[in-house]
Amino acid sequence: MDNNMMVSVRNLKKYFGDVKAVDGISFDVKKGEVFGLLGPNGAGKTTTIKLLLGLLEPNDGEITVIGMNPEKEEVEIKRRVGYVSEEPLIFKSLTPKDLFSFIASIRQLDEEEVSAKAQEYMDSLGASDYYEQLIATLSHGNKQKVQIIAAILHDPDLLILDEPLAGLDAKSVKVVKEILDIHIENGGSVLFSTHIMEIAQQLCNRIGIINKGKMVGIGTIEELRQQANKLGANLEDVFLRLTEQDTSVIEIVQKLRKSFKNGK
Numbered sequence: 001m002d003n004n005m006m007v008s009v010r011n012l013k014k015y016f017g018d019v020k021a022v023d024g025i026s027f028d029v030k031k032g033e034v035f036g037l038l039g040p041n042g043a044g045k046t047t048t049i050k051l052l053l054g055l056l057e058p059n060d061g062e063i064t065v066i067g068m069n070p071e072k073e074e075v076e077i078k079r080r081v082g083y084v085s086e087e088p089l090i091f092k093s094l095t096p097k098d099l100f101s102f103i104a105s106i107r108q109l110d111e112e113e114v115s116a117k118a119q120e121y122m123d124s125l126g127a128s129d130y131y132e133q134l135i136a137t138l139s140h141g142n143k144q145k146v147q148i149i150a151a152i153l154h155d156p157d158l159l160i161l162d163e164p165l166a167g168l169d170a171k172s173v174k175v176v177k178e179i180l181d182i183h184i185e186n187g188g189s190v191l192f193s194t195h196i197m198e199i200a201q202q203l204c205n206r207i208g209i210i211n212k213g214k215m216v217g218i219g220t221i222e223e224l225r226q227q228a229n230k231l232g233a234n235l236e237d238v239f240l241r242l243t244e245q246d247t248s249v250i251e252i253v254q255k256l257r258k259s260f261k262n263g264k
């Protein structure tokens, strides 16, 4: 295998009945890279991520994650990957402290080291007050912080994050960005999905734009601009063009303005 390839996806397909959630996408995430998946609601980002982790079985196509097949080596992949899911944490009846110690035990990590590290992360994310509170009672953003910490405690080679910054306050977004930077500086790689253009633009080396289960653009911002025929444009305009939403937004806004005026 190519040691520089953390994720390799070829012609991946996943159908739910008639819904082609993922319809033949291909992309790679190289070592040391931050790769962003961008796409409208329902585009197939979460489905793609779940396929990479072996949480769903594909209908067709090939996936390699750190040289492994998720269908066959799900456990080893989980050992090398840190995952932040889209849904809130499932361990609601635990406190963050219990959760981190549980993670240390199942991942066979040094309990004291993990505890010190986790407390430092909780502190840096302004969540140390919640260390011993039930996760069920935490706010959405604080649950998200616990989930991010839980994903990085074992120093994974690859972080796969499904909208990691959704619901975080400005300072926490900054700290999480720093955490991702440190992860990259230490030889890690990142694949994450987001709706936030600014974040994608700031953090990603390359971006894949998914629309209706298909990859409609892939590359650096500059390459995406070329693919969209929009040189010099910002990522939002490039995104709307590639996902064929640019004209519909203008029409929707015009309609809204008209009906608002008529209603007055």
Ligand SMILES: Nc1ncnc2c1ncn2[C@@H]1O[C@H](COP(=O)(O)OP(=O)(O)OP(=O)(O)O)[C@@H](O)[C@H]1O
Binding pocket: 016, 019, 020, 021, 039, 040, 041, 042, 043, 044, 045, 046, 047, 048, 086
């Ligand atoms: N378990 C499922 N059963 C049936 N359909 C599903 C299932 N999971 C996803 N889908 C459908 O697959 C498509 C892709 O969904 P997915 O969750 O991957 O989108 P997404 O890009 O993550 O969207 P969002 O930005 O809203 O999170 C959608 O049409 C969704 O309704």
Ligand SMILES: [Mg+2]
Binding pocket: 045, 046, 047, 086, 162
């Ligand atoms: Mg999703």
